[in-house]
Amino acid sequence: MSATKALRVGFAKAAEEAMELVFQVQQVEERRQSVSVLTQSLPENALLALLEGPADQFGLMVFDHVTTASVVEQMTTGAVLPMAPEERQPSTTDAVMCSDLIDRMIEEFEEQIAQAPNPPKVDGFRYAARLQEKRSIALAFDDVPYRCFYITVTVGRVARESTIVLIFPYDAPPPKRVKGEESAWGKEFKDVVMGTHVTLDTVLHEITLSLSEVASWDVGTLIPIPREALSRVEIRAQDGRKVSRGRIGQIGGARAVRIDLTPEDTSDGVLDGRALDLGGAGLGSMEGLAGMALGGGSDLPPLGDLGGMADLGSGGDLDFPDLPDLPDLDGFPAMEDLPPLESGDDFDGLGDLPPLGDFADLGDLPDI
DSSP: OOHHHHHHHHHHHHHHHHHOOOEEEEEEEEEEEOHHHHHHTSOTTOEEEEEEOGGGOEEEEEEOHHHHHHHHHHHHHSSOOSSOOOOOOOOHHHHHHHHHHHHHHHHHHHHHHTTSSSOOSOTTOEEEEEESSTHHHHHHSOSSOEEEEEEEEEETTTTEEEEEEEEEESSOOOOOOOTTOOOHHHHHHHHHHHTSOOOOEEEOOOOOOOHHHHHTOOTTOOOOOOGGGGGOEEEEOTTSOEEEEEEEEEETTEEEEEEEOSOOOSOSSOOOGGGGOOTTOOGGGOGGGGGSOOOOGGGSOOGGGOOOOOOOOOGGGSOOOOOOOOOOOTTSOOOOOOOOOOTTOOOGGGOOOOOOOOOOOOOOOOOO
């Protein structure tokens, strides 16, 4: 089954079943063209039917003005008229009237071309919209090669000659990658990177010394290294950039460094002495705290909850020694008796006391 035979059989069958229209393919020419070339080779005042296919690919079915007019005449009058149609720009109504026939023609072509030994990938395309001008083709199409069929046909019993152009992407769409599946290029790049030789340096500890101190070193000089440095070894690249941290250990009786790829933190049990640095601020420099209001004092627990004190018991249970008698007060002079107060004594010399005024009523005393 060749492309010419598939188009001849498919188009004739689709036109007959869709609208009882006689449609005969006379000649088919297949070309491989770019977007810019095929745009220039299309007839003027043609119906540009955009075809949408799989993997967001687009094709095109082009009816020249004779084919469009013949289809409209068949649908409106039931026959193709013998006189030549007027050449005009197709309308949206023309595109709607031709859309069903376009889909049927493509379906039949797919079915027929599938019988070929090595059929082109033209399946899955259907009518999507009408393009108003040729310039819209370059906007909708990708810049890839296209398979173009230039078809000469005769329409109706009057054998009106017309032209149809059928356009599909020349190459099949790339297989859709499964989500999470690594591409071939990505796998090859990963293999190259993972096979690259990398040199890393291990830094146990760093100290800062003056030149005179280093000059005084001798064989056997001891350099103090803090114990926590064993668990915080730095892994550095050749440019000095820190890559990760590690921990000194052993494996198979040899020294080894376990690389830690987790985010760096201070939760490894090593207390950083800098966290206790108060910056020289002693308690004596905190006079400003005197003006601070310490809230929450009313929430202190009652002192009655303090335990740990035994009962003292009653005073009669304690064995106190007898107290001696108080000594006589012989050192004081004798005091004469005061004269009795008579009821007639005159106290006028004391003056009058000021009035006390009214007192507020006193509340009732609580019950005992």
